[in-house]
Amino acid sequence: MDRPTIAILLWLVVVNQAMGGQVLYRTTDARGHVFFTDDPARGGEPVELAPISVVPALPASSTATRAASSDAAGDAPSRTYDVFTIAAPDDDTTLPTGFAGKVRVRLELRPALREGHGLRLLLDGDIVRPAAREPVIELVNLVRGEHRLQAELLDERGRVLRRTPEVTLHVQRASVNLPQNPNCPASRGQDDR
Structure with missing residues (x-):
């Protein structure tokens, strides 16, 4: 599936959940584009959507709260x-x-x-x-x-x-050990002779 189709599908899942679990229908046009609708009159096959997974947030620990308050007070400048x-x-x-x-x-x-x-x-x-x-x-x-x-x-x-x-x-630096190096002072002296 391409990204726009996935985005539309995810949006429809959210809308579906908000509408109280209405049935969605999937249709495909002559060009192969996939469409989702809640109108059974347009034809298509019903789509079964899995429930959305919800993971509760972790409670804020007291140590994290203390660290945040010490940052605000300037006690821990490195943070x-x-x-x-x-x-x-x-x-x-x-x-x-x-x-x-x-x-x-x-x-x-x-x-x-x-x-x-x-x-x-x-x-x-x-x-x-x-x-x-x-x-x-x-x-x-x-x-x-x-x-x-x-x-x-x-x-x-x-x-x-x-x-x-x-x-x-x-x-890397010029070296007298590399006389062929044009940046070497010794090689310039040899060329002047």
Whole structure:
């Protein structure tokens, strides 16, 4: 069945339940389009509809209520952020040689950073930048190889509230061990002779 037919059928089920269980009839026109009606004069075959399954909602637990009230009071600020992640660069990104180990890290945070909170960036587990409010951090002159980036969200006392998942970054750099590389200073010196 296609989506419009399913949508119509579901709508008819709801209408059928609202009308007290009247009989529905299914008809097919010359082009093969299926129609549902409650008018037996139009012909068609009666459709048996199963009762709609109803699942009752779970009662709210007292712990969930306490957590919601503490969020409102500001006791648990880490729960007030819906999104905290490294938006750029993507995980498993490779910086080519021409980038010279330079990358701009952009953090995504929703809602906006609360007063007194800060963001800091870690490179391979070491703090690159102390806590600040700016969600864009530029890293320069990264050495060749694989690096792990992670950001931390800090409260006004410097406690870590949340950490982003790690992002792996691969950095390619010119090397004197690769003399054929046009970005290698040694290969430029050889060409000048």
